[in-house]
Amino acid sequence: MTRFLMADGPVDSVALRTCLLRAEAGGFCSFEGWVRQTNDGRPVLGITYEAYAPLAVTEGQTILDEALARFDITDVVATHRSGYLRVGEIAVWIGVAAPHRDAAFRACRYVIDEIKKRVPIWKHEHYADGKAGWVACHRSE
């Protein structure tokens, strides 16, 4: 089953949540990454996300498979955007359903951390002063 998707249009978080509903799950945890209005104190208008899609999908799927093997969860799905996003739009969405909350929280954290480390996607930020640039690398946050 394909649990990791690359999307070139807005993320439908309601539909994604619905596909995780299970009678055996006692809780659900999600993380949304949003486009923020500043980066390093510099005003940002939007971000273009560029992806090497075939590898992004297989690496994303690998991360979700790892989460299923590592944590006591019922299911997990994730979607990452490509293309131009304005401030406030959802860039990444992760949802985890689990019998109990602890595994749901930990799996959700694992998936976003690994996506940020391993999935071939790059941010090209568009600044309010008209300039644009590739984000060099993630800070350890």
Place this chain on the structure above:
Amino acid sequence: MPRIELEYFAQLSEATGQRTETRDTAALTAAALYDELRAQYGFVLPPGRMRVAVNAAFRPWDQELSEGDLVVFIPPVTGG
């Protein structure tokens, strides 16, 4: 001399001025090909900060190249 397909992303696309390239190369490995491209295009990033994918799968730098391989050098990722 194998003919290699290249696809460029992010900073590498900017440095080369192109998204794709077909290249006849004497480079035997992915590492040697990156050195060759770096010399031509002036890529800033050293190989230690990069990864390489061959035919849409991550591979080690000493991966040998074959005719028709699709090679993508992966700068530090910044998704999420």
